[in-house]
Amino acid sequence: MKFGIPRGLYYEPLLTEWKVFLEDLGHSVEISPPTNKLILDEGVKEGVNEACISLKLSIGHAMYLKDRVDCIFAPRLMNMDKYKRITLCPKFRGLPDLFRVFIPNVLSLNAYLGSFERRLSFYSKVGRELRVGFLRVLRAYRRARLASKKVKELQRDGFLPDEARAWVLGGSEPSFTLKRKDEALPIIAVVGYPYIIYDDYVSHSLLKKLVNMGFNVVTPEMMDDKEIEEALRYLWKPLFWSQSNKVVGAAFKLLRKPEIDGMIHVSSFSCGTDAWVGSLIELEAKKFEKPLMRIVVDEHTAEAGLVTRLEAFTDLVRWRKGRAVI
Amino acid sequence: MRRITLPRMGYSYIGFRAVFDALGHEFVEPPPITKRTIDLGVKYAPEFACFPFKITLGSLIEALSTGKVDTIITAGGIGPCRYGFYGVMYEKILKEELGFDFDFILLDPPIKPYGNMKKVWDIVLKWKGELSWREFILRLTKGFKLAWRKLKKVEDLEALILKKRAWVKDISKVEDLFNEAIRKINLSMDLDEVDAIYKEAKDSIEAIPDDRGDVLKVGIVGEIYTILEPFSNLNTERLLNERGVEIERSVWTTEFIEYNVFPGLPFPLKQMVGWKGKDDIVKYSKPFLNEFVGGHGRESVAHTVMFKERGFDGVVHILPFSCMPEVVARGILERVGRELDFPILSLSFDEFTGEAGLITRIEAFIDLLRMRRRMAA
Numbered sequence: 001m002k003f004g005i006p007r008g009l010y011y012e013p014l015l016t017e018w019k020v021f022l023e024d025l026g027h028s029v030e031i032s033p034p035t036n037k038l039i040l041d042e043g044v045k046e047g048v049n050e051a052c053i054s055l056k057l058s059i060g061h062a063m064y065l066k067d068r069v070d071c072i073f074a075p076r077l078m079n080m081d082k083y084k085r086i087t088l089c090p091k092f093r094g095l096p097d098l099f100r101v102f103i104p105n106v107l108s109l110n111a112y113l114g115s116f117e118r119r120l121s122f123y124s125k126v127g128r129e130l131r132v133g134f135l136r137v138l139r140a141y142r143r144a145r146l147a148s149k150k151v152k153e154l155q156r157d158g159f160l161p162d163e164a165r166a167w168v169l170g171g172s173e174p175s176f177t178l179k180r181k182d183e184a185l186p187i188i189a190v191v192g193y194p195y196i197i198y199d200d201y202v203s204h205s206l207l208k209k210l211v212n213m214g215f216n217v218v219t220p221e222m223m224d225d226k227e228i229e230e231a232l233r234y235l236w237k238p239l240f241w242s243q244s245n246k247v248v249g250a251a252f253k254l255l256r257k258p259e260i261d262g263m264i265h266v267s268s269f270s271c272g273t274d275a276w277v278g279s280l281i282e283l284e285a286k287k288f289e290k291p292l293m294r295i296v297v298d299e300h301t302a303e304a305g306l307v308t309r310l311e312a313f314t315d316l317v318r319w320r321k322g323r324a325v326i
Numbered sequence: 327m328r329r330i331t332l333p334r335m336g337y338s339y340i341g342f343r344a345v346f347d348a349l350g351h352e353f354v355e356p357p358p359i360t361k362r363t364i365d366l367g368v369k370y371a372p373e374f375a376c377f378p379f380k381i382t383l384g385s386l387i388e389a390l391s392t393g394k395v396d397t398i399i400t401a402g403g404i405g406p407c408r409y410g411f412y413g414v415m416y417e418k419i420l421k422e423e424l425g426f427d428f429d430f431i432l433l434d435p436p437i438k439p440y441g442n443m444k445k446v447w448d449i450v451l452k453w454k455g456e457l458s459w460r461e462f463i464l465r466l467t468k469g470f471k472l473a474w475r476k477l478k479k480v481e482d483l484e485a486l487i488l489k490k491r492a493w494v495k496d497i498s499k500v501e502d503l504f505n506e507a508i509r510k511i512n513l514s515m516d517l518d519e520v521d522a523i524y525k526e527a528k529d530s531i532e533a534i535p536d537d538r539g540d541v542l543k544v545g546i547v548g549e550i551y552t553i554l555e556p557f558s559n560l561n562t563e564r565l566l567n568e569r570g571v572e573i574e575r576s577v578w579t580t581e582f583i584e585y586n587v588f589p590g591l592p593f594p595l596k597q598m599v600g601w602k603g604k605d606d607i608v609k610y611s612k613p614f615l616n617e618f619v620g621g622h623g624r625e626s627v628a629h630t631v632m633f634k635e636r637g638f639d640g641v642v643h644i645l646p647f648s649c650m651p652e653v654v655a656r657g658i659l660e661r662v663g664r665e666l667d668f669p670i671l672s673l674s675f676d677e678f679t680g681e682a683g684l685i686t687r688i689e690a691f692i693d694l695l696r697m698r699r700r701m702a703a
């Protein structure tokens with residue numbers, strides 16, 4: 001069978017993990033291409049009114065795959081943390097059913113992925129659904145995990161997710177990396193959900209722009225999971241969403257690092273979770289007196305306006321850094 | 327003795343007053359929601375916070391500004407919607423940013439990693455205060471019983487006027503009777519008296535003769551706060567009633583408590599309160615929405631299907647702008663409407679919603695429903 005995995009809300013290293021897993025079981029898999037204008041327009045047209053851009057994009061990506069594949073593979077992401085009660089934003093929980101509004105053929109199972117046992121139980125459920133034996137599932141699972149771990153490590157080293165996946169799946173080494181090359185350059189932390197900051201179309205290639213402008217960039221994906229988890233104890237209680245905890249934890253940690261010169265928080269218009277995430281980061285940045293810029297993207301965000309704001313912000317960061325040296 | 331307040335939501339304050347009075351604390355009624363409340367909330371809340379958060383924050387600021395309050399109580403939660411973090415944000419904004427001084431009691435369920443038994447215990451001790459254990463438990467049970475009865479009766483009356491107002495031309499008489507009964511129930515200290523007030527009000531409202539015909543039947547689904555607090559939805563229900571539409575709500579305070587507090591109770595208590603489970607919601611939301619998505623998202627879908635089965639003319643879906651569970655429900659409801667051939671109107675509210683636009687949409691929807699009735703006849 002030919003499966004399609006839509007981007008939008010699904011991100012790396014899950015894309016790799018699922019692709020390798022399904023392919024190892026003898027199916028073919030198409031991941032939808034990076035967001036382009038057609039996909040965005042389709043998503044905005046069909047997607048839910050007032051939803052965040054990422055949810056609209058998810059629909060756009062799924063619509064793109066609809067006639068190209070037999071079935072959309074859309075696990076219902078329920079948990080990615082060691083605590084089972086930490087879940088993901090409700091949009092993830094409703095995602096497969098939102099696909100079904102337009103697309104009849106959707107394979108979806110509840111995915112609790114926060115521990116080895118939970119992962120194994122998820123993958124064996126998928127295996128059962130596809131009628132393959134447990135041993136084959138186990139083998140496919142091991143390969144899939146290996147690949148996804150590699151992608152994750154490469155992301156830690158600053159490779160972009162798509163290029164990291166291509167490399168792990170047999171391509172050549174990508175030339176571009178966010179890794180710090182020049183110690184003297186100022187460092188800007190970019191925090192936000194992976195499906196937004198690494199989506200070049202939606203974020204207008206923010207990460208690449210910053211590098212080209214002569215900055216070192218850090219993202220939550222380039223940090224150690226432990227560090228992030230530790231930083232969460234500065235909160236009264238953690239948030240309920242894995243992806244938000246990662247962003248808040250990363251931001252809290254980075255704001256405490258003296259070498260970080262500024263922070264950009266990218267979020268989606270009408271994102272529910274970012275109402276809290278954004279203001280938690282804001283309050284914390286004030287405490288540590290770090291320059292912070294919030295970029296809110298949606299389908300109307302114009303590149304020119306973004307560049308202007310970016311220039312103003314980077315000037316400020318450079319100026320502060322220069323002053324600190326003198 | 328503490329002087330306690332809580333964010334306002336519909337008539338829920340009547341229940342809280344009964345409980346805190348019984349425990350010997352003073353309950354400071356949060357002032358009614360007005361334009362000023364909303365302005366205050368909008369000013370100090372994060373820009374993208376839920377509309378209900380903005381309103382309740384405004385309501386708390388107003389209550390604290392009176393200087394009569396020393397304790398605020400709110401329920402916590404464990405997601406997946408934003409509600410569970412309201413408490414943390416209230417505290418951050420009210421204490422750190424606005425510099426109010428008060429004791430903040432946040433009730434988090436003892437579920438890792440959000441809360442634990444010790445936190446719950448500390449709160450119980452705070453409530454107990456000077457009372458002996460025996461006295462405390464006696465008063466608490468009595469308070470809860472009274473609160474529950476009051477809430478139920480108030481809701482029954484609300485349900486009644488949501489129907490009745492559609493059948494009479496002059497709704498002020500209905501509303502006067504209703505408001506008077508609410509006032510009396512709030513002050514009453516006795517179970518039987520509450521029943522009597524209810525019965526009297528019910529009889530006299532029902533006795534008002536109907537002078538309108540051709541009334542449509544519409545169900546209301548959606549996010550609880552925006553539905554229960556009329557000021558936040560610009561009194562949509564009344565706007566519908568005035569145009570000859572009878573309404574049945576699917577969301578209530580008591581139902582919210584049943585669904586959110588009862589399942590978490592320990593063994594004997596759960597059986598004592600008669601927890602029935604949520605099977606109907608699960609059943610009716612299939613195949614459209616197959617998982618709990620937080621808030622009332624799943625209920626919105628299930629109740630819409632139920633309203634269809636019960637022969638209603640349509641459903642109005644009320645949600646705050648960018649509400650996470652209801653945005654998911656809204657997407658799903660599109661399919662429900664299409665596949666069941668059932669008119670659904672989604673209305674989202676925030677501080678920018680204007681009445682003129684709202685009325686236009688409501689009237690267009692009513693026209694559609696009337697036309698469908700004529701076509702069917």
Ligand code: SF4
Pocket residue numbers: 009052053054055089090091092193243268270271272273274
């Ligand atoms: S976290 Fe925000 S951006 Fe992500 S799916 Fe939820 S609402 Fe959308």
Ligand code: SF4
Pocket residue numbers: 272376377378407408409410549551620621622646648649650651652
């Ligand atoms: S149900 Fe909607 S409005 Fe209410 S707290 Fe949750 S996200 Fe906010």
